[in-house]
Amino acid sequence: MNKKFLKFFSLFLFFIFSLSATAAEKTADLLNPGWSFKGFFGKFDRGSLQRGYQVYTEVCAACHSMKHLSYRNLSEPGGPEFSKDQVKIIASQFEVTDGPNDDGEMFVRPARPSDSFVSPYENNKAAAAANGGAYPPDMSVLVKARKGGADYIYSLLLGYDDPPSGVTLDDGVYYNKYMAGNKIKMSNPLEDDLLEYSDGTSATQEQMARDVTTFLAWAAEPHLEQRHKIGFRAIIYLIILSVLVYFSMKKIWSRVESEV
Numbered sequence: 001m002n003k004k005f006l007k008f009f010s011l012f013l014f015f016i017f018s019l020s021a022t023a024a025e026k027t028a029d030l031l032n033p034g035w036s037f038k039g040f041f042g043k044f045d046r047g048s049l050q051r052g053y054q055v056y057t058e059v060c061a062a063c064h065s066m067k068h069l070s071y072r073n074l075s076e077p078g079g080p081e082f083s084k085d086q087v088k089i090i091a092s093q094f095e096v097t098d099g100p101n102d103d104g105e106m107f108v109r110p111a112r113p114s115d116s117f118v119s120p121y122e123n124n125k126a127a128a129a130a131n132g133g134a135y136p137p138d139m140s141v142l143v144k145a146r147k148g149g150a151d152y153i154y155s156l157l158l159g160y161d162d163p164p165s166g167v168t169l170d171d172g173v174y175y176n177k178y179m180a181g182n183k184i185k186m187s188n189p190l191e192d193d194l195l196e197y198s199d200g201t202s203a204t205q206e207q208m209a210r211d212v213t214t215f216l217a218w219a220a221e222p223h224l225e226q227r228h229k230i231g232f233r234a235i236i237y238l239i240i241l242s243v244l245v246y247f248s249m250k251k252i253w254s255r256v257e258s259e260v
């Protein structure tokens with residue numbers, strides 16, 4: 001009995017110590033700008049999603065793929081909801097290799113809405129070779145893959161800083177408050193007025209970070225709005241059901257109570 005207890009206790013201590021050890025290694029607390037898509041009634045901000053796509057395609061897509069997205073997803077309900085014609089134009093700006101044709105040769109054609117997002121590199125090795133040995137991860141589900149989700153991505157994009165004295169960085173390595181170990185092999189991708197938003201919004205660094213993070217959050221969970229809607233309906237249904245059950249119970253027992 002005692003032995004068992006000791007074993008359990010030492011495991012418990014180990015657990016507590018390892019927790020505090022990870023806490024000590026922890027990076028700065030994440031920024032939280034307040035997301036419209038969080039919470040029970042959460043919905044994506046259409047404008048932000050459309051601007052976020054613009055940031056992705058004009059900035060991040062130079063290095064990061066989003067293989068699990070097709071151009072037609074951009075017009076589906078619950079997403080950026082570009083019109084079908086807009087999506088045709090968007091897709092046609094990219095080139096994909098297709099084939100083989102009747103002569104057995106591969107050929108290049110403009111992308112169609114049904115094509116997946118075109119990747120910037122042939123494969124991960126080529127991506128790593130072009131980026132100092134670290135490959136830019138595919139961003140299709142990155143928001144889900146990282147602890148802290150949207151807050152983390154947003155913070156990381158605004159987390160570049162000069163290294164504190166005593167910290168030296170190799171070439172191609174940058175200091176970021178929110179990256180594990182504070183070192184990242186991606187230079188700061190954003191700066192004020194890096195691009196011109198087609199809806200006229202002022203392109204500050206915070207605005208672009210917020211928009212592209214919103215876009216990535218949607219990409220990682222395209223059915224979020226639908227899920228929230230179903231959840232809401234289920235709750236309404238349960239409320240109505242409980243009221244009905246309550247009153248029928250009252251009615252059924254009313255005679256018994258009056259007889260007693």
Ligand code: HEC
Nearest residue numbers: 059060062063131134135136137153183184185186189212
């Ligand atoms: C010039 C190429 C390049 C561009 C442009 C670029 N990235 Fe990166 N990104 C990288 C590389 C390389 C890594 C891997 C860094 C590492 O592992 O140290 C990375 C990693 C990341 C990570 C993951 C960090 C982690 O936790 O592992 C996020 C998030 C990210 N990039 C977001 C973005 C966003 C958003 C944009 C557009 C605004 C963008 N990147 C533009 C090259 C780029």
